[in-house]
Amino acid sequence: MIGTGYVGLVSGACFSDFGHDVICVDKDAEKIAALERGVMPIYEPGLDRLVASNVRGGRLSFTTDTATAVAGADAVFIAVGTPSRRGDGHADLSYVFAAAEEIAASLTGSTVVVTKSTVPVGTGDEVERIIRETSPDAEAWVVSNPEFLREGAAIEDFKRPDRIVIGADDERGRAIMREVYRPLYLNKAPLLFTSRRSAELIKYAANAFLATKITFINEMADLCEKVGGDVQDVAQGIGLDNRIGGKFLHAGPGYGGSCFPKDTLALLKTAEDYESPLRIVEAVASVNDQRKRAMGRRVIQALGGDARGKTVALLGLTFKPNTDDMRDAPSIAIVQALEDAGAVVRAFDPEGVEQAKPLMKSVTFCATPYDAANGADAAVLVTEWDVLRALDLRRLAAKMAQPILVDLRNVYSPQDAAAAGFQYSGIGRA
Ligand code: NAD
Numbered sequence: 439m440i441g442t443g444y445v446g447l448v449s450g451a452c453f454s455d456f457g458h459d460v461i462c463v464d465k466d467a468e469k470i471a472a473l474e475r476g477v478m479p480i481y482e483p484g485l486d487r488l489v490a491s492n493v494r495g496g497r498l499s500f501t502t503d504t505a506t507a508v509a510g511a512d513a514v515f516i517a518v519g520t521p522s523r524r525g526d527g528h529a530d531l532s533y534v535f536a537a538a539e540e541i542a543a544s545l546t547g548s549t550v551v552v553t554k555s556t557v558p559v560g561t562g563d564e565v566e567r568i569i570r571e572t573s574p575d576a577e578a579w580v581v582s583n584p585e586f587l588r589e590g591a592a593i594e595d596f597k598r599p600d601r602i603v604i605g606a607d608d609e610r611g612r613a614i615m616r617e618v619y620r621p622l623y624l625n626k627a628p629l630l631f632t633s634r635r636s637a638e639l640i641k642y643a644a645n646a647f648l649a650t651k652i653t654f655i656n657e658m659a660d661l662c663e664k665v666g667g668d669v670q671d672v673a674q675g676i677g678l679d680n681r682i683g684g685k686f687l688h689a690g691p692g693y694g695g696s697c698f699p700k701d702t703l704a705l706l707k708t709a710e711d712y713e714s715p716l717r718i719v720e721a722v723a724s725v726n727d728q729r730k731r732a733m734g735r736r737v738i739q740a741l742g743g744d745a746r747g748k749t750v751a752l753l754g755l756t757f758k759p760n761t762d763d764m765r766d767a768p769s770i771a772i773v774q775a776l777e778d779a780g781a782v783v784r785a786f787d788p789e790g791v792e793q794a795k796p797l798m799k800s801v802t803f804c805a806t807p808y809d810a811a812n813g814a815d816a817a818v819l820v821t822e823w824d825v826l827r828a829l830d831l832r833r834l835a836a837k838m839a840q841p842i843l844v845d846l847r848n849v850y851s852p853q854d855a856a857a858a859g860f861q862y863s864g865i866g867r868a
Contacts, residue, residue, distance in 0.1 A: 605637020659866025734775020754821025
């Protein structure tokens, strides 16, 4: 497993749990050293136990040395990052191509090289070219196997996926992948074989579709506020229709995270390159981008239109609960909008503080939500962590200079918040 981040570490740990022998490789020596001490470099529920038991069982190990990991492997997965390229939003494939070169130089025997990273359509062709050029005699087949796990529920998602997509243009590649995933196949996870290009596109199409669903309900929420509707009723009313489905219909501050923002942008770049516009996705990306900062303005409005010198408490910072991942979290744009308007920001998050610190340097981080609210003029619920779902609202209000609660996840009922003395506003509820 080349790349031991959210995807590589979870995939490696799960494959080893199925009985495969797995070596996880990372360039980041600190990450590997921590893993060797049993310290997880990321927060993901259940991961520490899964890693520890497979390390004990002798099936899972860690190294910084690609060559030893690749030599003798039946399958090598590329699970390195594919962030947005600075300046233009294309997927930055430099890590994937560098990994491909290193793998190619270390191949022995017959190996399937699997791209698990999210990569634009056609990347498999380039990986194949790099391997053929670097190592013309190697017997290698390049396969696409996009990953659909969600941070926060990654192990369960990996072990019980809705589907496994394998894009392979060669029967030998398909055969090895069938063996690799056989334990899951026995769990009745559907194995979908496609061409390599289709598999690459499936990942982006899935993320763009989910981003569209979120953005759709967010705009409906705005309309609800104007016309006097309740977006939660509307979401339920449409979601009970099986053709629509109830998931991803929770109105909120806009999608963030390490995948949707960068993947929608990268898909748009592919569409541009092939002169095949994706206007719906264009609208989704732009609406969502504006929405995150608009959430900051919503808080300023709740403060009476002027935030200068006011203190705001943010409750939850990560882009969703049960992860420490801060990449493209809506909280970043909200903090910026508030600070631009002259507010002072205090914040609480159960797991995200270490990753948040470099992204929001002027914020004061607090150990509890009540500490964050201490002396604040407004509290903003940004991420619906379990520990933030049952706050003692009276205690929270009593801590604050002004009892204003902006609930960007509709966790609290407007009646309960009002009963606790709050001036309350949610999302999409008139
Ligand atoms: P990450 O940044 O957490 O991890 C990537 C790791 O790869 C880093 O630890 C980095 O040091 C390492 N690395 C980079 N180049 C390397 C090399 N040449 N050799 C060895 N290690 C190297 O990234 P992530 O969140 O795990 O995402 C990985 C890929 O999976 C991305 O393409 C992402 O879009 C995709 N993906 C992510 C998720 C998610 O929820 N995070 C879900 C599905 C797909």
